[in-house]
Amino acid sequence: MSSVRVRFAPSPTGKLHVGNMRVALANYLFARVNKGVFLLRLDDTDVGRSTEEFAQGIQEDLRWAGIEWDEFARQSDRLTRYDEVAAQLRQSGRLYPCYETPEELDLKRKSRLSQGRPPVYDRAALRLSDQDRARLEGEGRKPHFRFKLEERAVEFVDLVRGAQSVDETSQSDPVLVRADGSYLYTLTSVVDDIDLRISHVIRGEDHVTNTGTQIQIFEALGAKSPRFAHLPLLVDASGAGLSKRLGSLSIADLRAQGIESLALAGLLARIGTSDAIELVSGMEPLIDGFDFAKVARASPRFSMDELMQLNARTLHHLDFAAVTGRLKEIAPGADEAFWLAVCGNLSTLADAASWWQVVQGPLQPMIEDAAFSAQAASLLPAEPWTQASWKSWTAAVASATGRKGKTLFHPLRLALTGREHGPEMQNLLPLIGRARAAARLSGQTA
Ligand code: GLU
Numbered sequence: 482m483s484s485v486r487v488r489f490a491p492s493p494t495g496k497l498h499v500g501n502m503r504v505a506l507a508n509y510l511f512a513r514v515n516k517g518v519f520l521l522r523l524d525d526t527d528v529g530r531s532t533e534e535f536a537q538g539i540q541e542d543l544r545w546a547g548i549e550w551d552e553f554a555r556q557s558d559r560l561t562r563y564d565e566v567a568a569q570l571r572q573s574g575r576l577y578p579c580y581e582t583p584e585e586l587d588l589k590r591k592s593r594l595s596q597g598r599p600p601v602y603d604r605a606a607l608r609l610s611d612q613d614r615a616r617l618e619g620e621g622r623k624p625h626f627r628f629k630l631e632e633r634a635v636e637f638v639d640l641v642r643g644a645q646s647v648d649e650t651s652q653s654d655p656v657l658v659r660a661d662g663s664y665l666y667t668l669t670s671v672v673d674d675i676d677l678r679i680s681h682v683i684r685g686e687d688h689v690t691n692t693g694t695q696i697q698i699f700e701a702l703g704a705k706s707p708r709f710a711h712l713p714l715l716v717d718a719s720g721a722g723l724s725k726r727l728g729s730l731s732i733a734d735l736r737a738q739g740i741e742s743l744a745l746a747g748l749l750a751r752i753g754t755s756d757a758i759e760l761v762s763g764m765e766p767l768i769d770g771f772d773f774a775k776v777a778r779a780s781p782r783f784s785m786d787e788l789m790q791l792n793a794r795t796l797h798h799l800d801f802a803a804v805t806g807r808l809k810e811i812a813p814g815a816d817e818a819f820w821l822a823v824c825g826n827l828s829t830l831a832d833a834a835s836w837w838q839v840v841q842g843p844l845q846p847m848i849e850d851a852a853f854s855a856q857a858a859s860l861l862p863a864e865p866w867t868q869a870s871w872k873s874w875t876a877a878v879a880s881a882t883g884r885k886g887k888t889l890f891h892p893l894r895l896a897l898t899g900r901e902h903g904p905e906m907q908n909l910l911p912l913i914g915r916a917r918a919a920a921r922l923s924g925q926t927a
Pocket residue numbers: 489490491492524666670682683684688
């Protein structure tokens with residue numbers, strides 16, 4: 482058994498977006514390539530902002546993407562454990578009560594800034610006597626608790642970024658327990674990573690500063706820190722962070738826009754790595770190829786166009802068996818011949834509905850030259866039709882009318898499909914069938 486245990490730890494305070502999904506995928510692929518364990522952990526200690534609906538949505542999005550978790554944890558189930566750890570840290574003097582109100586802290590910050598000093602918390606609460614504290618609590622103030630940082634640089638080797646040094650001297654002691662008794666992620670994450678024996682923490686590089694603090698908490702609790710891998714954050718085409726546009730890049734919305742899970746996984750697994758983004762047949766090649774050594778330091782550019790292109794290529798190669806269920810919902814009665822005829826023309830699966838309409842009708846034909854269409858109709862061969870029927874029919878029309886090339890084929894396509902372009906006519910014609918073809922060529926809706 483491998484000792485690799487990783488977790489994806491979203492907060493259920495919003496929908497998953499492409500950035501989160503990329504982190505989820507990196508954790509999942511790393512677990513699978515190492516035959517380790519992938520855990521889903523919901524960081525739901527912020528009761529005001531966490532909802533069950535978001536929690537369900539996250540799980541639905543992960544399953545849709547083909548990311549199955551081996552273990553599941555929820556921070557709200559573990560509050561008594563955090564109480565224990567907080568008590569332990571208070572006893573060892575690393576967690577201390579503070580009584581400043583947000584307004585008081587703001588004043589302190591401003592006065593330090595006006596003196597040209599960094600706006601770091603001054604640790605005034607450490608100088609309070611027991612009587613001071615009793616007096617403050619007598620006034621009805623409830624303490625929040627800060628972690629006393631050791632003023633030094635914390636060093637670690639990141640699997641993506643290499644040797645790192647986070648300077649903790651210019652940072653405020655972080656609040657780990659709010660005045661209402663609720664815990665902040667900085668603490669709960671460390672406690673869970675210890676208890677759930679997490680071997681590698683894989684997350685976005687916006688957490689690098691947290692890592693310095695969290696390593697100090699691991700140490701204060703007498704635990705060994707996991708290894709860390711921080712992925713550079715995705716940016717848009719202009720190089721700006723995706724956060725402004727995240728609303729439109731939620732997994733739920735991409736799904737609604739017809740993005741295939743395989744296309745999304747293929748893109749997000751390889752974006753910003755030395756592997757080319759290309760069509761994949763499933764998760765296996767993504768798992769086999771996963772390696773932090775391939776991840777570049779630069780911020781990868783996420784492009785919706787690139788995703789759409791990969792989506793189309795994915796659909797063009799999907800087996801009928803892989804889409805049957807979903808296809809039947811939009812094109813009831815669609816069979817493999819239909820799928821093979823149209824899949825190469827799809828950008829999203831939903832496009833199949835309009836091709837089903839072309840095949841099944843009713844469809845209003847576009848007649849460019851009524852006499853020519855009528856003559857072509859009279860030359861339609863008898864059924865049964867095969868792929869060869871188109872060729873033999875158009876050859877007969879060509880010799881009867883003297884037309885060739887575009888002047889021959891274009892009006893026939895327009896009359897039969899109502900469109901300028903589309904799947905190969907040799908595949909569509911047998912699906913349209915003789916009765917509908919004859920009617921359309923005569924200008925009737927059929
Ligand atoms: N809940 C944190 C987040 O969503 C988890 C970060 C981590 O992986 O440690 O950013």
